[in-house]
Amino acid sequence: MQSSVARVGMNCMRQEGNAVDCSVMTELFNDRDTTGWAALMGATLGPEGFDALPANATLLVPTQAAVYRFISILGFTKVNSLIRAMDLIPGLQPMITSVVLYSITIEGQQESWDWTLETRPTAFQLRQVGLVYSNGTEFPATAVEAAQNQAAVLDAQDVCGFPTYVLDNVLLPQEVGSIPPTNQSEVVPSLEALGADGDAPPVPHPTPMPPPPMPPSSGCPYESFAQATSAYPQLQVLDGMLKLANLTSDVLGTPTDEQTLFVPTSSAMLDAIAQLGVTDQNARLFISRVPGLLAYWMVNQALPPLAQAPNSQLMTVLAEVTSKNYQLMLRSGSGASTAVTRVKGKANMGNIVSTVQVCSTWIYSLDQAVLPAGNLIDIPEISVDSI
16 A cells, blocks of 8 residues: 555646646645545545546545545544554545545436436445536536535536536545445446446446344344444544454443443544554554553443543553553543543543444543553553453
């Protein structure tokens, strides 16, 4: 996989006749309002993908603000942090690739006042977006309707010969947690299929994603954290760390165990890795400390928001296992005397940025990873069996 610098800096040319070479990547990247989406396109399509853009493609490009809203759902605050995490979090890049491909369309048949654009290469069950016009077929379109959401058209441009609509929202084919992945090797064939003429065989629909499991008698739709991972972006860090240490989600118990987890966002975990000085040389040491980190983020009791009290200490699983002072402290923000907004660890303090309930387990996402120690060597090494 290419480095983020190489991915963001791609300069892939398209030439028509005697026209001057034009780089879609560069044109979008140089526009302050579309630079974030350009970075994601470069990180997922690669140079071969840009070369394969069909001549009749239409680009649906969200603004920088829309991109930030989208990546915040995944637990990131910066586009570059998301791109770096693609190398660390399994499944993240294929999901982002699917979303990017969903924004590359070809014009289909006009139906009444709408133009239907079919995104054939993305292998979605719901693969169409529709351009909505205010008066008949008056140009430009005023909105775009996707399978999962919609967006207003803020501007219409020509980018290297490609009609380009600037949107106030990132178009989604499905809910974020259930977007089918598109592997890197499928990008070029998908784009080539998008540009195929009318005589080309249609791209078959994929096998539909299986429905979620039927809820057991307890009313909980998830029997394991492995089942819940795709539905909750807050669990992606856990999933990535488990796979890094060759562990299964069984070490976390089940969503019905009445636990509380304090999990950093993906970008916060990357910052923590840098803070701990993790390098290729000491990666094995970090992996050996993953069980200790997970145990420090776990509390063996369900703590819904209303049950929390500021300035109270929580006994973590790591404290129970080691019989040492590895508690977490709940704090309130400035001016908030009764609401818990922060969690303090021995090394860091994180702000609570989101809360989700998975069955009888509560998950709090933090903008900083709470750590049991300020350096890697002092994080306790514990057995997985002790969690």
